[in-house]
Amino acid sequence: MRVGIFSGFLIVSLVILSGCGKTTTINTEDGSVTVNTPGSNSWCQAGANWNYQGNDGASGEWKIQELVQGGKYDGLCHVLFSGQGMKMDYYFDQTGKKGYVESEVNGKTFSHEWNG
Numbered sequence: 001m002r003v004g005i006f007s008g009f010l011i012v013s014l015v016i017l018s019g020c021g022k023t024t025t026i027n028t029e030d031g032s033v034t035v036n037t038p039g040s041n042s043w044c045q046a047g048a049n050w051n052y053q054g055n056d057g058a059s060g061e062w063k064i065q066e067l068v069q070g071g072k073y074d075g076l077c078h079v080l081f082s083g084q085g086m087k088m089d090y091y092f093d094q095t096g097k098k099g100y101v102e103s104e105v106n107g108k109t110f111s112h113e114w115n116g
Helices: 002-017
Strands: 023-028 031-036 049-054 059-067 077-083 086-092 098-105 108-115
Antiparallel strands (some): 023 031, 059 077, 098 108
16 A cells, blocks of 8 residues: 555654644655644654645545553554544654554454564
8 A cells, every 4th residue: 555655754754843843745756745743842742743645646644642651652652544544553763763553453453563
């Protein structure tokens, strides 16, 4: 799925732009990404979001929920993805190089970890 290709790029972009307090659009050959940040110095600012609109009609929105305090995802940023008829939860560290993605299919939760 094309939206998955951009997830790592979007996470890194959001980390870089999260302290800017503005809206930025990044155009690629496959579509565009719009990043909206509320103007905080926090790398995981609740309410910040970014939207993807592909030239092929694919689209999606990632919205920061919170910096997780405690549990399996302690210290990771929780981002909710919605688009293309699905929802997934991303949890990642400040570098964007380590994290988890969770999705629910037929009432079962699947988790995948990435590193590097």
